[in-house]
């Protein structure tokens with residue numbers, strides 16, 4: 089009754105093998121191929137799953153399902169991933185579910201949107217488990233989001249949660265990856281920030297960003313490069329991150345004004361790397377734009393770290409651990425699928441994958457309650473730094489629930505089990521002092537300066 093979750097990103101493939109209680113038994117992480125074809129990427133995913141299975145000390149046959157959270161357009165029913173610009177040769181519709189299943193001995197494979205599965209993981213297992221309504225904002229190469237209303241991930245007609253394309257600059261906005269101008273992502277996405285840094289650098293503005301990048305052996309300005317540049321008081325890095333914070337503040341506040349959610353969770357590669365100080369700055373930057381600043385939502389750092397994507401992907405195949413779909417039954421269906429599914433979507437839809445109806449499992453109140461009940465039973469006094477950081481945040485924000493009320497639930501081991509296996513994260517306390525002290529007199533002044541720079545743009 090084990091599942092594999094695959095976080096398929098533009099830079100890395102992270103796999104986690106989890107048990108019934110979503111405890112991580114084994115992991116594997118490797119770079120995503122930057123050249124080649126979707127077939128090649130699928131080979132790499134399959135190798136990574138096999139390696140994770142070995143690391144977990146189990147067999148491939150023990151897997152009842154494999155979930156994949158991927159970038160681009162997902163057609164979960166057809167089992168296809170289309171137009172994933174960050175993956176090599178993937179500006180097509182590719183039958184990833186069937187292809188990966190073939191490489192893994194016919195185990196059912198379900199697909200989900202990378203950000204949505206990440207948000208779902210935080211809702212079910214991480215920072216969002218106390219709330220019934222929230223917005224997840226994942227800052228990475230781009231800025232993705234997920235909206236949870238009454239415990240259900242709101243997917244709209246399939247494309248909800250695109251918070252990165254909320255407009256934060258109506259006039260003369262920066263060009264976004266989507267081809268439009270003034271989107272939040274055009275200021276807060278790592279790709280957009282790198283583009284701007286390169287422009288300024290070319291014009292002769294000084295920065296150590298690219299030196300740090302080379303020293304770290306990275307092909308682009310990864311989150312760690314930004315973190316290092318901020319810690320060494322690189323002016324350009326501070327300027328660009330301040331701009332990002334300004335944009336995130338304006339965009340997230342607008343989304344909060346529309347939805348009045350209880351919590352906002354900041355995650356993604358950059359969000360997790362910059363950690364609590366980044367989250368605090370975003371909360372401060374939201375205030376001027378909130379219609380109800382006296383009662384803002386709680387703003388929290390994602391708790392599952394960079395394992396959130398893989399854990400969320402594993403939740404996509406949660407239905408296979410229920411007696412409704414037995415391992416043998418599920419495999420039988422998968423085996424019926426043609427070895428090579430046509431790339432054409434219409435044809436793909438006629439395949440056996442449709443019969444599997446792989447839809448993400450909605451988070452229901454009942455399920456949440458059951459999880460909490462089970463967790464409460466096993467409660468111990470162990471605490472993690474992540475929980476500590478969260479408590480600190482909860483205290484700061486004038487949340488409706490008190491920190492004291494929330495504390496007992498956080499002790500539950502089941503909820504924290506995945507985080508234990510995640511690569512060690514620095515504690516908020518460790519990071520807090522260094523990050524942005526020198527270049528930042530006060531948050532308000534910095535944000536005002538970022539706004540000034542933005543409005544003065546040519």
Ligand SMILES: [Zn+2]
Nearest residue numbers: 253264266271
């Ligand atoms: Zn856009």
